[in-house]
Amino acid sequence: MAGQIKVTLKKSGIGRKEYFTKVLKGLGLTKLHKTVVLTDTPEIRGMIRKVSHMVVVED
Incomplete structure (x- = not known):
């Protein structure tokens, strides 16, 4: 079973390329200082x- 990692958004996606905002949305990070717990897989890493x-x- 894979471990868990906590990821927190510290800088805004505003003004960044669309690619970065899509990656953030895929990670579940939609607002500043939001923290999500994700499964530690190579794809997420x-x-x-x-x-x-x-x-x-x-970690």
Whole structure:
């Protein structure tokens, strides 16, 4: 069973390319300072890596 990770949105998607906002929406991050708990999978890690400059990850 995969672990869980907490992801918090720290920077807004406003003014960013549409790709970044779609990735954030896919992660369930719609508002600033929103935190979601996600399953730690390679797919989720890849999405987080694409927006790593906008989020904070806690294991």
